Amino acid sequence: MFYRESGDFSTTYSQDSQTFPIAFDRWRYYVVLAFAFLVVPFIINDYWANAVLLPFLIYAIAAIGLNILTGYCGQVSLGTGGFMAVGAYACYKFMTGIDIYFMGADGEWIRYALPPINIFFSVLLAGLVTAFVGLLFGLPSLRIKGFYLAVATLAAQFFLVWLFNKWEWSYNYSASGQINAPTRGVFGFEVTGATASPAASYLFCLVFAVLLAWLARNLTRGAVGRKWMAIRDMDIAAEIIGVNPLRAKLSAFAVSSFFVGVSGALFFSVYLGAVEVGEVFGIQKSFLVLFMIIIGGLGSIFGSFAGAAFMVLMPVLLKNVMVGQMGWPTDLAEHMIFMVVGGLIMVFLIAEPHGLAQLWRLAKEKLRLWPFPY
Amino acid sequence: MPDQFLYAVEAAINGLMAGVLYALVALGFVLIFKSSGIFNYAQGVFALFAALTLVGIMDGQVPFAHLINALFGTDVHHFGWHAPALLGIALTVVVMVIIAIAVERFILRHLVNQPDIILFMATIGLAYFMEGFGDMMWGSNIKKLDIGIPQGGSFWIEENTAWLGGENFYGFFIDQLDIIAAITAAVLVIALTLFSQYTKQGRALRAVADDHQAALSVGISLRFIWVLVWSIAGVVALVAGAMWGSKSGVQFSLSLIALKALPVLMLGGFTSIPGAIVGGLIIGMGEKLFELLIGVPYLGGATELWFAYVLALIFLVFRPQGLFGEKIIERV
Numbered sequence: 001m002f003y004r005e006s007g008d009f010s011t012t013y014s015q016d017s018q019t020f021p022i023a024f025d026r027w028r029y030y031v032v033l034a035f036a037f038l039v040v041p042f043i044i045n046d047y048w049a050n051a052v053l054l055p056f057l058i059y060a061i062a063a064i065g066l067n068i069l070t071g072y073c074g075q076v077s078l079g080t081g082g083f084m085a086v087g088a089y090a091c092y093k094f095m096t097g098i099d100i101y102f103m104g105a106d107g108e109w110i111r112y113a114l115p116p117i118n119i120f121f122s123v124l125l126a127g128l129v130t131a132f133v134g135l136l137f138g139l140p141s142l143r144i145k146g147f148y149l150a151v152a153t154l155a156a157q158f159f160l161v162w163l164f165n166k167w168e169w170s171y172n173y174s175a176s177g178q179i180n181a182p183t184r185g186v187f188g189f190e191v192t193g194a195t196a197s198p199a200a201s202y203l204f205c206l207v208f209a210v211l212l213a214w215l216a217r218n219l220t221r222g223a224v225g226r227k228w229m230a231i232r233d234m235d236i237a238a239e240i241i242g243v244n245p246l247r248a249k250l251s252a253f254a255v256s257s258f259f260v261g262v263s264g265a266l267f268f269s270v271y272l273g274a275v276e277v278g279e280v281f282g283i284q285k286s287f288l289v290l291f292m293i294i295i296g297g298l299g300s301i302f303g304s305f306a307g308a309a310f311m312v313l314m315p316v317l318l319k320n321v322m323v324g325q326m327g328w329p330t331d332l333a334e335h336m337i338f339m340v341v342g343g344l345i346m347v348f349l350i351a352e353p354h355g356l357a358q359l360w361r362l363a364k365e366k367l368r369l370w371p372f373p374y
Numbered sequence: 375m376p377d378q379f380l381y382a383v384e385a386a387i388n389g390l391m392a393g394v395l396y397a398l399v400a401l402g403f404v405l406i407f408k409s410s411g412i413f414n415y416a417q418g419v420f421a422l423f424a425a426l427t428l429v430g431i432m433d434g435q436v437p438f439a440h441l442i443n444a445l446f447g448t449d450v451h452h453f454g455w456h457a458p459a460l461l462g463i464a465l466t467v468v469v470m471v472i473i474a475i476a477v478e479r480f481i482l483r484h485l486v487n488q489p490d491i492i493l494f495m496a497t498i499g500l501a502y503f504m505e506g507f508g509d510m511m512w513g514s515n516i517k518k519l520d521i522g523i524p525q526g527g528s529f530w531i532e533e534n535t536a537w538l539g540g541e542n543f544y545g546f547f548i549d550q551l552d553i554i555a556a557i558t559a560a561v562l563v564i565a566l567t568l569f570s571q572y573t574k575q576g577r578a579l580r581a582v583a584d585d586h587q588a589a590l591s592v593g594i595s596l597r598f599i600w601v602l603v604w605s606i607a608g609v610v611a612l613v614a615g616a617m618w619g620s621k622s623g624v625q626f627s628l629s630l631i632a633l634k635a636l637p638v639l640m641l642g643g644f645t646s647i648p649g650a651i652v653g654g655l656i657i658g659m660g661e662k663l664f665e666l667l668i669g670v671p672y673l674g675g676a677t678e679l680w681f682a683y684v685l686a687l688i689f690l691v692f693r694p695q696g697l698f699g700e701k702i703i704e705r706v
Contacts, residue, residue: 236704332444
């Protein structure tokens with residue numbers, strides 16, 4: 001009754017092909033955006049920003065990235081953590097100023113440091129660097145498929161983490177091997193570092209999440225996205241009807257890595273502030289993002305957000321209930337969360353392989369008639 | 375002979391032994407993949423779980439003690455008895471069979487005819503579940519496993535190879551545990567080959583691996599075969615878990631050796647038992663030699679973390695089906 005499309009007429013092709021053809025959906029979308037931009041920054045506090053909202057937005061970007069590769073193009077990747085690490089370290093180098101060493105005339109090493117780049121552009125550039133690295137590790141996908149490729153992307157995961165452990169230039173020769181985000185801001189508002197206000201950090205991430213989601217949505221419903229989906233559904237058939245698998249697969253890897261790189265850069269600079277690569281960007285992170293898109297829904301932008309929200313909120317909630325309410329020890333709650341996550345993955349794959357996004361679609365379908373039977 | 379060369383040989387032999395242990399885990403993967411087309415990511419966690427169960431039973435731990443204590447405010451930890459290794463192994467096998475039945479009943483049965491990659495992701499979920507379950511059942515602290523396998527370097531080998539080198543060479547250092555693991559692996563492979571060649575169930579197993587529908591049509595029970603295969607994989611996981619557990623203690627990192635077994639599999643081909651063994655040997659030896667010759671001198675060490683994956687990756691680009699895999703033919 002409330003959710004309906006009657007009276008909603010498209011009179012031009014552009015109206016017909018818009019992202020939200022139903023007026024109700026469109027208005028809901030504007031309301032959500034307005035709430036996120038105009039209301040949340042004023043009511044946000046430290047706990048909500050750090051425990052829920054920042055990880056949700058950042059993981060959502062990573063999930064969209066992986067969804068482009070896995071959900072739309074059908075190439076399973078277990079290297080997400082490694083690519084996030086690339087984004088984080090690239091962002092660190094850009095925001096502290098890249099230093100170059102070259103041999104002077106008298107045989108001495110001369111250090112020349114480029115000026116630090118604004119944090120906004122550092123994050124974008126970090127995404128581009130990650131896109132390039134993703135392109136390199138995407139090359140084998142032209143020869144190997146399915147879980148052979150999934151295992152091959154593990155090579156990226158382990159190699160990249162090892163690289164950032166050993167390559168001293170990447171962490172500016174700091175003795176601890178950690179990278180720490182210096183205080184940086186945009187338009188005079190600090191967004192990174194310890195003194196940044198939660199509202200500024202939140203808005204900074206939100207801008208990226210909205211921009212990238214908008215980009216992903218439009219990429220996936222355009223020519224590029226249809227090529228990806230053709231490759232996913234059957235790559236040989238796609239090749240026969242004229243989709244160039246080289247360009248389709250590599251562009252999926254590059255775009256996906258760009259998203260993942262941006263999310264890694266934000267994860268380090270805005271959310272954590274200090275990163276030790278093996279701990280933060282290990283194989284667990286790859287699985288976490290993979291779980292997000294399985295639970296959220298493969299091949300759906302909304303699903304990426306839903307999955308990220310679910311996987312961020314559920315452990316917080318379970319922990320609150322089990323440790324806070326029932327007084328369990330934390331390690332026991334940890335094990336329980338593992339079991340619940342694993343169990344949920346299996347339940348979703350069995351009961352609803354298209355994830356939360358499909359449940360949402362079904363709910364909308366039901367809402368059209370509700371509360372009337374016909 | 376120059377000492378440098380001898381050290382390389384020693385590293386190679388030790389690598390071979392480590393490779394045998396990788397191959398043991400890989401074997402479980404191959405078994406399940408051949409018979410049900412499922413790439414069981416949880417194999418490594420099975421090894422961990424089996425080892426945990428073995429230790430738990432032998433030490434007489436109360437299962438779920440932590441949970442029970444938290445729920446009822448009691449303080450139980452041990453039954454107070456110590457079971458002999460053989461009894462422990464027998465009971466662990468029973469537990470693994472029960473898990474195989476549960477996996478078939480609650481997961482596989484509902485996922486028939488799904489794409490391979492969905493099944494793969496389901497086993498990742500299974501791995502997570504089993505990890506939490508194992509820790510909850512037996513606790514997550516590092517445990518010592520002692521089932522009576524001798525450990526430490528073999529003096530016999532050291533004494534009898536000392537003459538090869540010069541003044542400062544004291545012979546090859548080879549762990550006795552590794553030798554026993556190698557022998558166990560060989561016995562296991564021979565037994566599995568005999569089983570699949572000469573018994574009725576083995577023939578049924580191969581029939582299912584060849585063609586599910588044809589096997590069904592001649593009256594082979596797919597479900598029984600799946601339970602059988604997952605049980606065998608569980609037993610293989612127990613052997614692998616017991617070996618790794620004796621070597622480095624039963625702990626979470628055990629489940630990570632499963633990840634090492636993946637490149638082994640890719641190298642050897644997913645469908646080949648000899649491939650798993652050869653792949654394991656190549657990777658085990660390759661990573662030790664690479665670390666010794668290139669990793670430590672030029673790259674700052676710890677290359678063992680990624681060498682296997684990168685090797686498999688490069689190898690696959692040239693031969694996508696692995697060393698012994700069946701040729702991949704794709705049709706529209």
